[in-house]
Amino acid sequence: MLHDSTVDGSGIQFVPQKHGELNGSGALTSGLRGWDLVQETLSQLSQEIKDHFETSEANENRIQCTCSNLEAKIENLTQHTLDLEVGFQTLQSVVQENVQEVSRLKSKLERFENNARRNNVRILGVKEGLEGSDIKTFVLSLLKNYFLRDNWMDNMEVEIQRVHRDPFKQHPWRKNPLKILVNLLS
DSSP states (O other): OOOOOOEOSSSEEEEGGGGGOOHHHHHHHHHHHHHHHHHHHHHHHHHHHHHHHHHHHHHHHHHHHHHHHHHHHHHHHHHHHHHHHHHHHHHHHHHHHHHHHHHHHHHHHHHHHHHHHTTTTEEOOOOTTTTTTHHHHHOOOOOOOHHHTTTEEEEEEOEEEEEEEEESSSSSSSSOOOEEEEOOOO
């Protein structure tokens, strides 16, 4: 809708503005109110930026604190890992030494068992009752009579630690006599 314009004596035409605003001093008041709105908006924006900046600083401080805590934890884990590696290497060397010791002891045990068996003699085919009451004397005379005959045992001194008949037959249905088991000292 168009409004009527008025002209004063100076030739300046005053045209009413849309929406009820006036030209002249009304326009000045309206402009000042607009400026106040701009200043208020700028002040609000400034406050929001300041709040956001403070929040950002607080977040940055929390992040820095969290980062330093994480760095300390990582350093502790690194040190713990290094300690575990040293412990693992120590365990590996101990296990390797133990494996070598077990191997050495196994060979020593095998030699011992082989040497211990050398002193055991089994005499087969001697009829039961021939030994009489003293089986040890019987076995000594048996060894001397049969082995000294070939002169290879001339200088050997034979000592018997233990001698007895085997208490069990391996095959009970056979009529073979029980074996004589002799354990020599040397």
